[in-house]
Amino acid sequence: MVRGLEDKIFNAVSYTILALVGLVTVVPLLYVLSVSLTPYAEVLKNGGYVLFPKEITFNAYEKLLSNSAIPRAFQITIFVTVVGTAINLTLTALLAYPLSRKGMPGRRLFLFMVVFTLLFNGGIIPTYLIVKATGLIDTVWALIVPNAIWSFNVLVMKGFFENLPEEIFESARIDGAHEWRILLRIAVPLSIPSIMTIGLFYAVGHWNSFFAAIMYITDRSLFPLQVVVREILMMTQQPLENAEDMVPTVTMQMSAVIFASLPIIAVYPFLQKHFTKGMIIGSIKG
Amino acid sequence: MAKKQLVFALLAAGALASFMLAGCGSGNETGGAEGSGEGGANQASAPVTINMTLPGTGLPTPDNDDIKKALDEKLGTDIQLTAIQSGDDYNNQLRVRMSAGNYPDLFTTSYTYLKEFAEKGLILxxxxxxxxxxxxxxxxxxxxxxxxxxxxVTVNGKIYAIPRVPDVPFSSFWIRQDWLDNLKLNPPTTLDELFEVAKAFTEQDPDGNKKNDTYGITGQKFDAFSPVFGAYGVGQPGTFYEKDGNVINAYYDPNMPEALAFIKKLIDAGVVDPELMTNKGTVDQQKAFQGKAGIIFKGWIEISKDEFVNQYKTINPKAEWVHIDAPKGPAGQFNGSFDFDMPSRYYAIPKAMEKDKAKLQKIFDLINYVSGEEGNDLVMYGIEGKHYNVVDGKVEPTELMAVEGNYFHLYQITGRPNKEYLEVKFPNQAEDIEFAIRIPRIKTLDSSIVPPTGFNKADADRYAEEELVKFVYGKRPLSEYGDFLKTLETTFKYNLYVDEAMKQIKEQGLANNG
Structure with a gap:
């Protein structure tokens, strides 16, 4: 490959810029990780900034886990994420598929109802009243049921189903498949990238769910991870009010951050291939 | 066509089924957590559920909560305490619950909300x-x-809340004794000496590291200068207090411009942390511990608690923070201002509880019990033999108290004898506790002032603070202080607020010469 000087300069410049952007993204994460692994005294001596730990300790994590609230909250969050996402995907697919079929009676009406909720909602208090009236207050289901379907995701998935060629459905029908079979054996398998992507959206949403818990849950043993972690982090954001309040050390705060985000970070690489596909491709391959 | 309708029906049924499944599961998952108030009370033997809520941190899960267990056993209750960490989240949740009629049985709130709830007839x-x-x-x-x-806690002549015994003040100036020693200086006793010491801390390399990396004073906004305001007899900006027999607002205090002029002098001399106005949370405390400044106005709870002494000794074993008296000024010596009568919490009971006499009585029992000797000891010190021992009539904390005892105060509904309590809980800080209680402060009166309608306090406060910052940083000449007050009155209607405050203070009979 013979390249002109101009090309080389161009490459050099773009690589430099990309490297800088990469660095800017990685450094804060690295900082959080390093501080969480460095002995507290070491962090203090360095003025609170450590990028590469000289010594590694898991003290902060041990302390964090000895706090009874965290493992409990972790279970709650995992439950909400797994069950919640399963319910989300089932309901979203079951709503999106019929809406994507051109011949469905009343399609426009139902579509309108879905879109309507994108633009208008009842507001906090009416929603709270419904959650209360259905007996969901102070149960984990308050974190799952009110958000069981996100209309936007229904539209995305509907779009995906619509892009599947009609011929496939026709041939399936000729071969005697009924609608359930078409959905489960043809539409869903062909839409795996979009389902994965939407599943990831839902899962991340559940994992980070915070507001719903603050609103609907008063029982401490049902608090999800983010509420507990936020409690640890927010302590340093405001001046102390009570003499008894213990401020968690910066190493503990950072280990809480890692603890709360690591599972999601760990899942990303496995979903990435579907993720990029789901986001970019609007139709099936060959 | 028929087929399509069938499919639709199936889909609908499927969706319904998954909802039903979800519903069924809820019973297993949450077990006994349901029923926030209804039922249970009628059966004589079953414990009465009391749902209590307040902002706070560090509460353990119910199975690890010794105080809850002890109270439940004593009173035949099932106390469900919820503590949400930040005040804003707490207020959001409380407001929604109040609007939706899902009241907690006993909850804390602010005076402003108390008044609102009382006027809407929501609380008892x-x-x-x-x-x-x-x-x-x-x-x-x-x-x-x-x-x-x-x-x-009175609204329109009626008492709507149980006030928790007021807190005692914690704050004072703290100074690096080892820096003073290095520079052979005495602790400042007057405003001029304060200026000199701050200047020396900035310019004479008090830490001896041959670098120009220190400042005299750090802190957060105007709070950092509380004793300076005090030296001029001025309360914290915006507060109301009595002066020469009249109630006045700090902005209208004739000494205010002078106090600002002194602060400007400190800032002009470059002896104040340049980030003073933007420091938030624990930033200024950390700066002080890192050896970036030698004077800070803070509570002992943020400087001399064991954990913090450990922190700054780890950073620099020679560091030594000591509290000092407020500097003397033209109007004397005051460590800022403090509202000594302000309830540390306001506990309210929803009006709806009136109908459930048995439960209401249980709530009263709880409130009375934690106010009695036995109950008060429980919510102060925990379980005898586990968290403390009584030796010669004195309470001796065990090591477990320091580990587990930090949430007990969430159960102190009516409060505690502060000095005695704090000195037991923080034996190493007894001297600091006593000092902070003893030193004089200007007594403010504004904790029970509710701003009038048509006046936006947040906006007015923000504007006033911005202008004060301009004054002390020399962006606006102090000769324009009168114009500033005029804008505060015309644009922000501050006079409405002042008039209303005067009226309320008079009605409540708080000022001696009201």
């Missing part, structure tokens, strides 16, 4: 109960504070 008027059902709690609170505290 406690006046008829205070002389009988709540007498023990009433006496406990009055003995530890004063009769005046009941005025602070």
């Amino acid at each position: 008027d406690l006046t008829p109960y205070l002389e009988k059902e709540l007498k023990p709690a009433k006496d406990f609170i009055t003995n530890l504070s004063s009769e005046d505290i009941w005025k602070k």
